[in-house]
Amino acid sequence: MSTARAHRDGRLLTAELRLAGRLDDRLFRLLQAIGETGSIHRAAATVGLSHKGARLMLETAGNMAHEPLLASAVGGAGGGGTRLTPAALSLLAAWQALQNDLEAFLREQEQRLATQPALTGLLRRLSMKTTARNQFAGTIRHVEIGPVSAQVTLALKSGDEIVATLTTEAARRLEVREGADALALIKASAIVLVTDFAGWRLSARNQLAGTVSRLERGQVSTLVVLTLPGGDTLTASVTNEGVEALDLKVGTAATAAFKAYSVILAMPA
Template identity: 30%
Template sequence: MFSPEILLTLNIQQQLFTDPRRIALLKAIEQTGSLSQAAKQIGVSYKTAWDAINEINKLAPNPFLITAIGGKNGGGTKLSPYAVRFIQLYDLLTQLQQNAFNILSDDKVPLDDILKATARLSLQTSARNQLYGTVKQIHTSDVAGFITVLLSDNQTELTAYITQPSIGRLKLSTDKTVLLLIKAPLIEWVNTKENANENLLSVTVEKITTDEKWSEIAFSLSSGIVLYASKLAKEVEQAALTVGKQTKLCINPQHIIVATLV
């Protein structure tokens, strides 16, 4: 199994700022409240520990250590709030690096698109349908409007409702990659003329999974994209849906959540 040891090292002005050993020292200081005890805990000399902390403090924009000298409760050393937050960020970056190698063997994860890769690295949502695409048109007023997104199959277009503030906050523009999230219960099949103003998709029923109350239906577009709908089992029975049957789905533009990297 390919499992490299990933060691995150940060340099500032071509000088070592932090690495795993220095992070371990900082964590030991926070745990023991003493630089000398922290040095012993990680197996380095007091001078080595002192020099490392001194270099960190020189390079950091804010002090990393808060030192109390003598006093009623005795002296001691602890991390500053800035240092605590920095360590949290360091641990997050280390985890992201590990996750990056974890997706290396998954051929379904494209590594040429930062949004798709990042979503698989760190984004988990309850939305059953997660569709990637690029923005092709933006039609909005001062308050809200719609964007048209061409999905990754380069055939299917979906229209999503979005407010003007959200367009600005997401920095949306034509050809920007976006992720569309749609919860399965919000996908309907066409049964009335009221669906005419919504996204209409021709699909084939691929699979139906049913328990006593609920059913999940997998629908495929001709391009191969799969959409999932979740309905009461009796609704599926009433609609006479069976594997292989062709039908049309409708998706309300207001039921589509737009996500991207800014």
């Protein structure tokens, strides 16, 4: 089969699948695994799908294609199995060609972004995946390194500050220095909300005052989103009983308190 025909047939099948809103790279990986294993069951396990889910995906794709994608292989040492039809092979060839084009495009864009440091930094911050609900970008304003621990003050764009305490070894390993960009990561469960200090002062180094802007209630706990004066938002995880006890509502003034040891500092690699 010629490459031109493979691309043409592949584009046709791809367009049909896309129109149905079901185009997913799992389908291509599933087809590829079927071609390698000769078994839908083994292929489903290879790509992390259930056998039922794989069957459903294949049936949906097959219903939208002009030609069958799978054929039964009978006899042989393995007792038969499933093989890909020429139409499925054309689809895989087109997909692989698209993947190659995409990789080339991404490499080109990466080189382009390298000439725009500000944009590159923003994309790097946005691309970081973490379980910490709160992620703040800022500039290190002050560093105080002691024999055992170090204290780092991060200035946010809003004017607020977050203080992180880490070991001296970690500070040296991260090459923490004043003027450098950094991220502060704080888990929502590490934040305590206060609505009335009643004349008491807290030992928590970080205390950011704001206004409740959103409540997302769950079965056990509620995510409380606090908007700070500068526009940054901070999320705290509070038990439902705690929300009721504090009478938290949208518009309620509250202060988010969290220890400096609860802040994880991230520096560019």
